[in-house]
């Protein structure tokens with residue numbers, strides 16, 4: 001069975017430090033254990049990572065509606081608002097943001113806090129992080145990333161799952177698949193589609209396609225509508241950013257590694273917001289011979305690095321060097337340094353992957369990056 005389970009169900013009796021870790025003997029056992037946890041609670045707050053993507057929002061919406069169908073009280077609460085590329089998703093309009101009295105009250109009153117699609121407290125964003133300080137109850141993790149943090153009371157995780165949405169789907173089906181209404185089906189289909197690069201990553205199995213088929217039967221959006229909603233919504237300013245960023249496309253290791261840098265200056269000049277920065281990895285990865293793609297995005301506080309690979313190179317391990325993480329072939333990190341330094345430290349970190357000496361930037365790369373990091377030029 002491909003989906004060998006990394007399934008740990010950590011049961012924290014009394015929510016103290018001494019975790020009693022039970023290893024579920026099968027996927028079914030894990031699903032049943034987690035269902036029991038859900039059925040035993042009444043007031044839920046469900047959250048996900050900052051800058052949420054289709055899997056984050058889709059998983060959150062579907063799990064929330066499932067629990068509502070079971071008669072539970074549910075609040076969906078995030079640090080960041082739903083991005084424009086997902087605003088069309090039915091059910092996403094109930095997601096709340098902001099440390100309002102109402103939201104803080106919901107967190108304080110909850111008897112189960114659920115985190116989906118990220119396993120690190122840092123990634124929850126400031127708003128949710130602060131609200132969590134008010135909460136003393138148990139926390140359930142439902143996720144498919146590697147290296148979870150240890151503060152969760154229970155974990156439902158499977159690193160081989162194509163999306164967190166796949167885990168949510170399995171969980172609902174263990175209870176009653178006919179509870180999947182049209183909104184939940186569309187939410188879960190979006191989760192699957194976005195986390196598999198539109199059904200092409202190595203995580204895609206026949207099971208993923210069977211699940212997609214079931215969700216299309218139950219939902220009211222076509223694959224084309226979901227795809228267009230998520231991806232075909234760039235502003236007319238978008239090509240300006242693409243053109244600026246690709247002027248700095250750099251190849252290393254005989255063209256096996258390619259990276260680009262997106263600076264704040266480029267974004268300002270092009271008139272493009274951070275919301276629109278997606279799809280760059282796909283474009284770079286579509287160049288023949290490229291096995292590893294890095295996208296450096298400069299923000300006010302530091303540099304967001306997106307690591308992508310084809311094949312065996314472990315991006316999650318590379319990203320962990322900088323406090324990040326993710327999956328085998330796709331990971332991310334945030335580096336609080338000027339963009340030029342961030343590029344340097346990341347390229348130095350590759351030595352372990354290729355088992356070669358640290359990369360020294362060529363003179364022209366050095367000059368180019370210098371120019372990028374000083375917007376006045």
Ligand SMILES: [Mn+2]
Nearest residue numbers: 055117164195
């Ligand atoms: Mn995901």
